Amino acid sequence: QSVLTQPPSASGTPGQSVTLTCSGSSSNIGTNFVYWFQQLPGTAPKLLIFKNDQRPSGVPDRFSGSKSGTSASLAISGLRSEDEAHYYCLAWDDRLSEYLFGTGTEVTVL
Amino acid sequence: DVQLLESGGGSAQPGGSLRLSCAASGFFLRRYAMSWVRQAPGKGPEWVAGISGDGGSTDYGGSVKGRFVINRDNSKSTLSLQMNSLRVEDTAVYYCTKGHETSAVPESWGQGTWVIVSS
Numbered sequence: 001q002s003v004l005t006q007p008p009s010a011s012g013t014p015g016q017s018v019t020l021t022c023s024g025s026s027s028n029i030g031t032n033f034v035y036w037f038q039q040l041p042g043t044a045p046k047l048l049i050f051k052n053d054q055r056p057s058g059v060p061d062r063f064s065g066s067k068s069g070t071s072a073s074l075a076i077s078g079l080r081s082e083d084e085a086h087y088y089c090l091a092w093d094d095r096l097s098e099y100l101f102g103t104g105t106e107v108t109v110l
Numbered sequence: 111d112v113q114l115l116e117s118g119g120g121s122a123q124p125g126g127s128l129r130l131s132c133a134a135s136g137f138f139l140r141r142y143a144m145s146w147v148r149q150a151p152g153k154g155p156e157w158v159a160g161i162s163g164d165g166g167s168t169d170y171g172g173s174v175k176g177r178f179v180i181n182r183d184n185s186k187s188t189l190s191l192q193m194n195s196l197r198v199e200d201t202a203v204y205y206c207t208k209g210h211e212t213s214a215v216p217e218s219w220g221q222g223t224w225v226i227v228s229s
Contacts, residue, residue: 035210035215037155037216039155044205044219044220044221044222045147045155045216045219046219047210047215047216047217050210050211050215050217056217086154088154088155090157090215096172097169098157098169098170098171098172099145099157099160099171099214099215100157101154101155101156101157102154103154104154
């Protein structure tokens with residue numbers, strides 16, 4: 001059972017911005033990097049943000065990550081229909097000695 | 111291009127065993143940590159196990175610790191997951207993943223292989 005908590009859903013209209021949150025604790029987000037994944041329907045997750053705020057090559061700069069204390073955020077600006085997906089955060093947990101995925105947020109473009 | 115091809119999935123009864131394999135190509139395997147990640151139907155992904163580039167260090171998710179064993183053969187460019195004492199809740203698609211930089215964070219993913227545990 002994940003201890004990284006994400007709101008189950010978020011939505012916006014095309015062109016709008018949406019911010020997703022990931023809440024953890026001192027043993028995971030508080031001391032380790034946060035990663036974000038995008039999962040389109042029927043596909044494997046894709047790494048979207050690494051080490052809190054870095055984008056792999058090919059990821060649009062509409063996606064940005066940040067971290068503060070025991071929480072992290074993923075912002076999507078200029079929302080597009082192709083951004084409809086599930087988004088998951090991930091962090092190593094020092095107490096459990098394992099990687100934890102967040103509970104996931106489903107983004108809907110209205 | 112990185113390619114990860116899983117095999118060995120299928121059906122098993124509770125208490126049974128299965129062995130998953132992953133054939134890796136397109137990158138120098140021994141330089142990267144690798145992980146297995148699973149995803150049950152309608153659920154989010156769950157990190158199952160990870161192994162360092164040289165195979166000397168392994169970590170496991172709490173739900174599989176003591177039942178699953180991750181291993182690698184760099185000479186054959188393969189990763190494996192031995193799954194014992196299977197439970198119904200182990201039913202999921204299992205992905206082989208290549209680590210990001212020096213970590214076991216999943217960067218590249220295979221297509222996945224299904225494991226169904228049912229009596």
